[in-house]
Amino acid sequence: MPSSLTYPGVYIEELPSAVRTITGVPTSITAFVGRAWKGPVGDPILIHSYSDYERVFGGLWQVSPMSYAVAHFFSNGGSVALIVRVTADATKATRAKFTLAAGTELEASSPGSWGNDLQLSVKKHDTDPKAFHLTVLDDPETKDDARKVGGSGAREEFLNVSVDDASPRYLVKVLAQQSKLVHVVDDDPAKVGGSAPAPADKVGAGTPGVDGSKLLDADILGTVSGAGIKALKKADLFNLLCLPPLTPDDDVDKATWAEAGTLCKDRRAVLLVDAPRGWDVGSAVTKVVADFNMTAKSYAALYFPRLRMADPLAENKLEDFAPCGVVAGVISRTDAERGVWKAPAGIEAALGGVFGFSVNGSPANLNDDDSGQINPVAVNALRSVPGIGAVVWGARTLDGRDVLASQWKYLPVRRLALYIEESLYRGTQWVVFEPNDEPLWSQIRLNVGAFMNGLFRQGAFQGTTPRDAYLVKCDKETTTQDDINRGVVNILVGFAPLKPAEFVVIKIQQLAGQTQA
DSSP states (O other): OOSOOOSSSOOOOOOOOSOOOOOOOOSOOEEEEEOOSSSOBSSOEEESSHHHHHHHHOSOOTTOHHHHHHHHHHHTTOOOEEEEEOOOSSSOOBOOEEEEETTEEEEESSSSGGGGGEEEEEEEOSSOTTEEEEEEEEOTTOOOTTTSSOOOOOEEEEEEEESOTTSTTBHHHHHHHHOSSEEESOOOHHHHOSSOOOOEEEEOOSBOOBOOSOOOHHHHHOSSTTSGGGGGGGOSOOSEEEOOOSBTTBOOOHHHHHHHHHHHHHHTOEEEEEOOTTOOHHHHHHHHHHHTOOTTGGGEEEEESEEEEEEGGGTTEEEEEOSHHHHHHHHHHHHHHTOTTSOSOSTTOBOTTEEEEEETTEEEOOOHHHHHHHGGGTEEEEEEETTTEEEEEOOBOTTOOGGGOOTTOBHHHHHHHHHHHHHHHHHTGGGTTSOOSHHHHHHHHHHHHHHHHHHHHTTOBSSSSHHHHEEEEOSTTTSOHHHHHTTOOOOEEEEOBOOOOOOOOOOOOOOOSOOOO
């Protein structure tokens, strides 16, 4: 009602709508945790293409399986990735340092030998003795054996920067806010102040940056809060998690996989697990339980074997690669084309750029008998199908062993449930602190029901009618007076999931001598 009715006549008032649209969350944001050539350490960085990865993290690097996994992800249909760069604690990576003048020292924006490619040049200001022009170049001519390329070629120019902390062009603030390549080591004005650096066409690293030692499982787990996979707690959302091998020769340990699975359970995500490089078909059958006996099995999917793909840094010779990046790309592509409820497997789940497979370090291809052995123990096969090529040929979670009879046996069922859970979690925040009675319950039924009906119309559920496909219940039966007294509203949401047709049985019968009735 209007606040006051003072004159005879017609009053207009806009009433709030009961419709609050629930928007589905993304389904295939893929997090990668591992070693990179350059870039921020310990912060999840969102990228939308491999060009973004090259710009921020430096592109392919032979000692970084993550760099290849990200490339495979985008080349197979991936669209959004979340990158966490990890450096080793054993021998830490350090930043390259550059001395411009006594007390004025700059350093590369992130640790690693990439900073040694940086070249700085200084030009004198015409009138101000404390001001100068600074140019920073990530020299593209410098070569590196592990990358076969030089720096990114990025160039930054800063005109009229000053060592005077009272200047609006104070060197410390300008670099901190505008440079992605360097910043001042010590921002104490007493150390930065003085006269401007002498002109120089080329200032190289006085103290070279180093990449540090190879990663260990402790580095991936994060020995301190906010490092390794713990850094993903800072991320708003991710749906898939890839932990590429520590090095080209060192697999991730089973304890690390277990910890990552627990993280995925907490964040409503799925962990893509790479089978150990030493496995053969027999190992896959006998060791899967012992090697991957994690508590969050329904939040993980295991893929076997390794992939034979060209290595651009080794003259495109075929090398063995972990499959997580390729599989994540296939899942992302399937979500975009068919929906999260479609199993990311079958003849449409082609593995781009894959020329073969590696079983226990030797080229090999799984056949029907091999698939028949590993599928019942929830190991998803990667294989070549005649006339089709390399494909994903399995869609089970690690909870999908036949003996477990789990309701989360199939990956698309688990991922659809996570999609619904996350979407409803974010889409019902408005309910908090609303009066807990029938008007609220009816709004909840309306909005959640509209979301579920939208999925039904897209073909996400079994059933030919909404009644058969899903259930939304929020009333005095789900929320009792005792619940109301405790400030609780209960919403019951059920759905009939689509399950993949793993086994297609065609029955053939001869018809001989039958006559028409």
